[in-house]
Amino acid sequence: MTLTRRSLILGVAAALGFNPSGVLRSPGGRAHAAATASAQLAAEPAAAALSRSQLEDLVAFAEVLVGDGPLSPVEREYLVDHIERRTTQGGGYYLELYRTTAGLLDSLAGARFSSLDLAQRGALITRHRLFSSAVRPEENLGPFPKKAREVRTRAVPDLIGGYYASPAGWAVVGYGAFPGKCGDLARYTSPER
């Protein structure tokens, strides 16, 4: 199955209950920039990568890990961007890790993980301690211990890191400009407004 990045973003947004067209038509600087980038990339075929449903599961998982509520379409795009970059680089390691992650989430949920609402996802993650990358030696890791260990120690910190390294992470601390995004030269001379 050949997917484009645009179709992935639209698909994830649709699966999570957003108007897909709104994702790429959001007003404002960052959203506009993201839309432009997406449009430019729309014609580029993605490398053999995750299926749409796997990607939706991963974003739904990350949404619970990194936030205190539903993420905006733009924030989701940052996550898609991170996952896509990981899975197209690194010699297949992350592709395998994220396939494992999506598979584990679906198995534990007994359904498509992304079909659960936010509260259900949070409860599942809490029940299986899928939020914590620290695994105690004697800890019961549930029915799929090897996969659970892999997800907790590798995928969880990577998804959290990917989000907080993105513009969304800088926005959490109130920064609209940050390393990699140019801004007003005078800004650094006084406290942040």
Add this chain to the structure above:
Amino acid sequence: MEAEVAIVGAGAAGGILALELARRGIRVVVLESGPRHDFARRPEYVRRYVRGESPWATPLPGLDRYTVGGPVPYQLGGRRARGVGGSTLHWEGHALRLHANDFRLKSLYGIADDWPISYQDLDGYYAEAERMLGVAGVADEPWAAPRSAPFPLPPFSFSYSDGLFTRACQPLGIALHHLPQARNSVAYAGRPQCRACGTCQVCPTGAKASVDLTHVPQAEATGYAQVVTEATVLRLELDRSGGVSAAVYAKPDKVQHRLNARVFVLAGGAVENARLLLLSASREFPGGLANRSGLVGKFFMSHPSIDLTGRARENVYPYRIGFSTAMSRQFAIERDRATHGAFLLEFLNSAGPTPERIAGASGQWGEALRTRVREEFGHWLGIRVYAEQLPDRINTISLNANVRDYFGSPAPHIHYIVGKYERKALDDAKEVAQKILMAMGLTDVRSTGLSFAAHQIGTHRMGTDPGTSVVDVALKAHDVPNLYLVGSGCFVTASASPPTLTIAALAVRAAEHIAARLRPASRGDSTAHPAA
């Protein structure tokens, strides 16, 4: 291929030299081992840099191979860049002149050696280098040696955190001053004003000076300079008169080519210049070209460095600009350097963890994670110290025949120590920085381990005596009549200040000598000086 002047390396020294010669109508060919980095790709490079990748990494596998020995492993990885622009591609842009005292350590303090030239000899060349690179600054440093020309650009304002440092330093009798920057505080020379992109190691706007922007295109535009990229010089060959006749180089396909010229200039970094001389050993020079003194590769230096950080109660707003704006050279000048090594204080505008690092270390998730990131971010202040390293013959660049690069040439081997003098200077620096941080009421004051600036210095030192130096005051090799060695390799001592502006000034000066030699009538004047 033939040229009047063959230059090896298109970095700070080579790029400047190429323009200075080409604008005088001298035909120059520059052989650059790395690629030409298209400026249009800078946004992509920024994205890679932000992700922790090195966009300047050498594309050929094994070309940057090196080995280390000695008690302190000096790592070159990330501390040099190949390509048109060389290390100015990723430098911080701190453009300080050395102090007059830095040239006279032997005379003033009885340590190390004096340079065979003085600050006064270089003053005019410093001014020209500042004009070409576009240095922003103001003469507010109480210890600075006199200047014959003002800074060409106004200074960058002090940062919010500089104000906090200033208030703490004043009662301690420590003065902060502006850190001269080779970046545009206002639009200059066709390049835009800095936009605080925060990724100065990859400047996306071109506001930071790098010779791929400030010199090489201008040199090529004269019609007298040609840059051959991905052309790695393997050795220099001699003619019967004892002069260099050809630079033998290879492209990635490993096919060898020759470049003949009247004058040859090695303008790589201190490691690669020394290495190429050693690789060019011959019957006439069995220990390496231009190495009758036995000093090629000796007296390698850098700037040992540590960071001190502390936690502030209030937010200090880091990561809003990619460079430091305040420094103090008080302890680099005003002390008895016979017993107290010089050090420079740089007041950091970004310290402490980013949101990503806080999140990664927190062990939290969901709402608690978000709260943790919001509360923890922005509370760290830091001071970086750089110490002067004295020349020590034991610090050496040599060849490691057991490790070969992409072309099969022996890799450079770095033997390195940091002596008692430098360690004491770092201890002194740590004490001063701790005092400042404590005076600010910071908690959890801590220091990093020993690190090093991306400055490689020494290895073909300048001097008047062929027995104790490799090049003369014009940077011509004592032993080879048509070979010049430029760059920080010719420094006699390291100072505590970054070397690039001095590299630039010396390159301008060397170009004048070479031009006068090739065009005696012109005496190095300018016929078609392009805008800087």
